[in-house]
Amino acid sequence: MNFVCDIVPNYAILVSVGIAGMLILIVSFLLAFNTSQRKKFQYQQTLLTLKEQQQNELIKAAVRSEETERHRISEELHDEVGALLSATKLYLSNLHDKYGHEDREIYTKSLELLDESIHKVRSISHNLHSGILKELGLNQALQSFTQKINQVGKLEVITELDKNYSSKNPENDITIYRIMQELCGNIIKHSHATRLKITSHIENNILTFTIQHNGKGLTQDEFEKLRYEGKGLGLKNIQNRIILLKGKINFERSENANTITLIIPVNALL
């Protein structure tokens, strides 16, 4: 009598238990897989956020140091070079009665050039200095800037700024001002525009600047390309400052007018 050989397994039970076991195993495995991938995804997202924060801090530090340097150069120009030029003018004026009749023209021309130099130094110094921004606000500073770049017969600048915008953080206003300065500077240098219109609008905590001109404009793709090719340092600066403001910039080119739109969330300005 061999009992072991007589025992025939019940295959129906075996198969049922096997299917249930495999089903539990595969579902557990897939759940574990899903959890692991989710954790990895969250970890990657945290790393990305940290990287972004670090990048923003670096940009902020770079922008701040640039502004400090501008401030320093502006003061040096105003206080040192400006003072020297004014003293030179004073000394030159003392020569008023001491030159001969034939030297009068040279004297007058020297005085004119000196006056022009003093004026230029003052203008550069004011451009670099953000004092007007801190004292009068962004809108006033932009009005003053556009008045300076307005050239009768060459470039007509129209400014329509939203009066409802009130500055909440002067540092961010400086950032916006520098972006506008760089954009307008680029338009004057490269686009050969004859008409330039700057408008601003604030709605639902979104500050929107629109710059329209009739010169040679850029498309968004061209802007991205120039920025990545490393040809335009100014464009890189613009992008960095926009990242800092958590804003967006958009370039559009059309037959009638080229439009640059700058969208800045006001909450980010706080």
Add this chain to the structure above:
Amino acid sequence: MIQFFVQIIDWSEAWATLIPLSVFAIKKTKKKFSNPVFIYLCVALLLNTFADIIWKFRPYPFSNGDNNFLYNIHSICRLFLLLLFFTGLHFKPFKIKNGFILLFAAMLILINFIFFQSFKKFSSNLFTFESLLLLIYSLGYLVLLINTDKISTDFNPSLFIVTGIAVYEAVNFFIFLFHDALTKQNPDFSAAIWKVHDYVFIVLCLFFTKAFYGEKKLNFQLSL
């Protein structure tokens, strides 16, 4: 009504393949690595339809309704085409090349049908071997993904195909393993349990459909 439902399930092996195939035909973007899966589905459609016709209508010369040889062909095609799919993913769970695995599998199948089992009968050995090998490949691929540090936020169709294969082969492993013995011991239960295979085959086709359909703006595509 129940009879109608039974009929639908009986023919499920044929119509289920039409779901991913129609999505594959509609979708414009096609990944190269999914071509073996597409070929498999076409082969499965033909073989399963033919098998169901033999079983239901018993046309001449298959008057006895024996369609087991078609299931054997189906299993061989599934094994080789899905192994080709894994080769397309550049995945190899063993240290040797996938080509050698394919050759080894072909040799084992030949030996099985020459010396051990008839090709005309349902081969538990073949199905179990196919199930085991594809299970190793699919679970190995998922383990590889677990061990990979980087994770892409892009939709990954191969993940759905592999998950479908893993589910299908895992659930059917014991059905295939004991099919011959179960048919002899308890034919009614054997026929009933084959329905589980039919349901899981529909699930496999749905996973393939999702892979072919692609992403529908999911925030996290790895939710299974």
